[in-house]
Amino acid sequence: MQGSANLNLMIKAARKAGRALVKDFREVENLQVSSKGPGDFVTKADREAERIIKDDLMAARPTYGWLGEETGETPGVDPTRRWIVDPLDGTTNFLHGLPHWSVSIALEHKGEIVSAVVFDAAKDEMYWAEKGAGAWMNESRLRVSGRRQMIEAIFATGVPFGGRGTLPATLQDLARLMPVCAGMRRWGSAALDLAYVAAGRFDGYWERGIYPWDIAAGTLLVREAGGMVSGIREGDDPLEKGAVICANPALFEEFRKIIRG
Numbered sequence: 001m002q003g004s005a006n007l008n009l010m011i012k013a014a015r016k017a018g019r020a021l022v023k024d025f026r027e028v029e030n031l032q033v034s035s036k037g038p039g040d041f042v043t044k045a046d047r048e049a050e051r052i053i054k055d056d057l058m059a060a061r062p063t064y065g066w067l068g069e070e071t072g073e074t075p076g077v078d079p080t081r082r083w084i085v086d087p088l089d090g091t092t093n094f095l096h097g098l099p100h101w102s103v104s105i106a107l108e109h110k111g112e113i114v115s116a117v118v119f120d121a122a123k124d125e126m127y128w129a130e131k132g133a134g135a136w137m138n139e140s141r142l143r144v145s146g147r148r149q150m151i152e153a154i155f156a157t158g159v160p161f162g163g164r165g166t167l168p169a170t171l172q173d174l175a176r177l178m179p180v181c182a183g184m185r186r187w188g189s190a191a192l193d194l195a196y197v198a199a200g201r202f203d204g205y206w207e208r209g210i211y212p213w214d215i216a217a218g219t220l221l222v223r224e225a226g227g228m229v230s231g232i233r234e235g236d237d238p239l240e241k242g243a244v245i246c247a248n249p250a251l252f253e254e255f256r257k258i259i260r261g
């Protein structure tokens with residue numbers, strides 16, 4: 001793996017957090033049958049994973065800023081660089097013993113994501129990208145899919161839960177999209193949805209009401225694998241506005257038109 005010093009640091013931190021999470025995940029599988037359930041245990045595992053990543057990255061790059069799902073924002077002495085981290089993306093899957101969750105780490109420089117790591121520790125799949133150097137999974141180069149027909153394409157999304165405000169808009173998206181495509185998937189980790197678009201497994205992905213730590217790393221994976229990424233509304237930055245859409249270049253415009261309604 002030939003990456004920059006920062007990328008190697010990110011991969012090391014993701015592996016370390018991933019190892020701790022895999023251990024905890026085995027315990028979560030046992031806790032499913034207990035009356036208390038695994039809720040508190042998972043919250044602790046999530047926080048511990050963020051601590052592991054933060055300790056390693058901030059020790060190595062003490063001037064960088066930090067944005068983490070669990071610990072929030074800490075501005076850096078260097079205002080141009082920031083880590084954006086979700087230690088456990090796919091928390092609901094993890095909680096229910098479903099082996100589809102990831103560690104997501106991005107490095108932003110002057111408002112642009114320049115290095116990205118999404119680690120699926122349960123399957124030992126390390127997705128990584130650097131601006132201008134392509135996207136990779138372990139040792140294999142990633143390319144988005146070559147499908148050109150909507151009716152052959154599979155799209156992923158996140159359907160909001162627990163009464164989140166974007167549910168009606170997402171249901172309308174589904175009503176427009178589902179009749180014209182080959183199917184949709186709601187697998188529960190936005191970072192992996194994006195990694196799967198980069199790997200050509202999904203043809204596209206969109207989500208409303210999403211946070212920067214869920215998608216920062218994945219957006220670079222898709223771009224570096226030859227895909228297109230934007231906000232859902234014209235001119236919006238997906239990380240700022242919390243609504244993202246991406247696909248292979250052949251399907252992107254048609255897909256975006258459908259989702260924009």
Ligand code: IPD
Binds near residue numbers: 086089090187189209
């Ligand atoms: C969630 C996952 C999910 C997406 C949700 C996110 P979390 O992240 O990425 O796929 O649909 O919008 O909040 O809470 O597991 O880190």
